Amino acid sequence: KGIQIVPDDSGGCHYEPTGATVPQWQVHRWVTDPMPFDFTMTKNATVDFFTRSLSDLSYTGTLCIYLFDRHEGGSRPENNLLRNSEAAGEPSYWTYSGESNGQWPQGRWAEVRVPMTFAETTIPTGDRLGLAFSVDGSSDSGAVPILYDHPDYRARIEIETPTPLNAG
Secondary structure (H helix, E strand, O other): OOOOOOOOOOOOOOOOOOOOOOOOOEEEEEEOOOOOEEEEEOOOOEEEEEEHHHHOOEEEEEEEEEEEEEEEOOOOEEEEEEEOOOOOOOOOOOOEEOOOOOEOOOOOOOEEEEEOOOOOOOEEOOEEEEEEEEEEEOOOOEEEEEEOEOOOEEEEEEOOOOOOOOOO
């Protein structure tokens, strides 16, 4: 059930897969429709999703989470990653590393909420807001399932914004 994201070929969080083993399974991205008007995000968002261990096995792992502005103006989309303003060095990702014991949730779909803080940013008219997941290559999992588009388990992103719904 859900999408199964395979760890990268090398340790760390990578928005672009570092290896050639199965790069198409190492990063999963979603984007919104093009913004009908400038959309300002004021420093805070939360991603909410359900996950569990693959085959209910015991393992640890780190899910890497990215927010980005996708601009589609040239021959190839340009993705501008937002930076985690609460982490040292302000990396371009946030992480989830299992439950309190460091193990990935077993025997059930567990709801995970990951708060994200970043510098205020505006997604310009015509650009798309994107969310991506990858798995740290040093994780000892075979894959990490993420459940979305399921009627019983919501997956969403909550964004703090001053942009009114009828801005367009």
